[in-house]
Amino acid sequence: MPLNPEIRPEVRPYKHTGTPASASAPEPVPFPFTALVGQQALQRALLLVAVDPGIGGVLIGGPRGTAKSTAARALAALLPQAPFVTLPLAASLEQLVGTLSIEDALQSGAVRLSPGLVARAHQGVLYVDEVNLLPDALVDALLDVAASGVNTVERDGISQRHAARFVLVGTMNPEEGELRPQLLDRFGLSVWLHNPTDAAQRQHIVRSRLLFDTDPAAVAASHADAVQNLAASVLDAQALLPRVQWPDDALAHAGALALAAGVDGVRADLVMLRAARASAALDGRDAVTVADVDAVAELALHHRRQVGAQQPAPKASQKPQPPTQGQDTSSPQPESAGAGSAEGDWGAMPPVPVGTVRPAVAGVLPPKKA
Numbered sequence: 154m155p156l157n158p159e160i161r162p163e164v165r166p167y168k169h170t171g172t173p174a175s176a177s178a179p180e181p182v183p184f185p186f187t188a189l190v191g192q193q194a195l196q197r198a199l200l201l202v203a204v205d206p207g208i209g210g211v212l213i214g215g216p217r218g219t220a221k222s223t224a225a226r227a228l229a230a231l232l233p234q235a236p237f238v239t240l241p242l243a244a245s246l247e248q249l250v251g252t253l254s255i256e257d258a259l260q261s262g263a264v265r266l267s268p269g270l271v272a273r274a275h276q277g278v279l280y281v282d283e284v285n286l287l288p289d290a291l292v293d294a295l296l297d298v299a300a301s302g303v304n305t306v307e308r309d310g311i312s313q314r315h316a317a318r319f320v321l322v323g324t325m326n327p328e329e330g331e332l333r334p335q336l337l338d339r340f341g342l343s344v345w346l347h348n349p350t351d352a353a354q355r356q357h358i359v360r361s362r363l364l365f366d367t368d369p370a371a372v373a374a375s376h377a378d379a380v381q382n383l384a385a386s387v388l389d390a391q392a393l394l395p396r397v398q399w400p401d402d403a404l405a406h407a408g409a410l411a412l413a414a415g416v417d418g419v420r421a422d423l424v425m426l427r428a429a430r431a432s433a434a435l436d437g438r439d440a441v442t443v444a445d446v447d448a449v450a451e452l453a454l455h456h457r458r459q460v461g462a463q464q465p466a467p468k469a470s471q472k473p474q475p476p477t478q479g480q481d482t483s484s485p486q487p488e489s490a491g492a493g494s495a496e497g498d499w500g501a502m503p504p505v506p507v508g509t510v511r512p513a514v515a516g517v518l519p520p521k522k523a
Contacts, residue, residue: 390435408422
């Protein structure tokens with residue numbers, strides 16, 4: 154059966170709070186995005202992927218209690234009518250991507266799609282807490298959909314696909330396990346948070362949270378104008394995004410930064426340039442500058458940078474240079490590595506000859522002493 158990219162699954166209205174539509178409890182007021190304190194890098198990264206979800210989402214690393222989930226919910230509240238969907242740790246692949254009803258296909262010939270979480274998150278935010286604890290197959294499928302914006306559902310030779318364009322926000326606590334490098338590289342941007350160490354900033358964070366918990370409606374009202382203006386800026390940037398150009402100097406600068414970081418492949422270059430384009434669009438400009446690339450470089454390179462990449466090893470074909478005139482070649486050179494090796498382990502000891510002992514013949518006992 155041919156693929157139909159325009160098929161849209163029948164998804165019932167989904168409230169991002171998880172509260173059933175029939176419940177009488179009022180919907181809680183989300184924390185205003187503009188009220189976040191001390192999270193400028195995280196806020197900028199979230200705005201960039203909101204302008205261009207094709208960047209590949211944001212991975213937020215850091216200890217507990219650093220406002221990771223609060224920021225993700227605040228972003229969903231910032232976007233107009235955006236659902237907020239959470240992927241539970243115990244979710245199956247069918248719950249994530251959906252499934253097809255084979256019974257309906259055999260009886261009536263109609264292909265009916267039972268939507269998954271990626272369909273519910275369309276035009277919204279898909280939040281994955283502790284993404285490093287999910288099975289690799291689930292994370293791989295999630296990242297595929299997030300990067301392409303299209304979800305393909307296959308079962309028993311029948312395939313259908315539908316649009317699934319959402320902002321992916323994943324969080325992880327490094328103390329609870331790492332994410333495989335192959336999956337880590339698939340996230341577009343990353344932000345690593347730390348516990349606040351400045352006393353004044355810590356008090357500011359606590360005071361703003363206490364005020365919100367005491368009267369959420371009043372805090373939301375005080376930030377209503379700022380949130381509305383920021384939401385309008387995101388919509389304007391989305392409209393401007395296709396017209397933003399990448400000059401040659403911006404491409405060259407992104408490539409130089411990626412080479413210096415020693416990254417694998419060119420995904421880092423692409424992410425940097427897409428994020429720089431989104432940054433320029435947010436500022437209302439139709440061309441990317443070198444400053445735009447610099448502003449997003451750490452977001453794209455932090456989780457991809459190789460250790461020691463700033464000092465690449467010399468090529469194997471490079472010949473040793475002859476000594477300069479007047480250099481004393483008879484004096485020994487300082488040894489910073491192991492003996493006999495130009496690149497050995499630091500602190501290695503030179504080999505020491507050790508005598509051998511002839512083993513006794515099996516089955517013959519040594520004579521007893523008198």
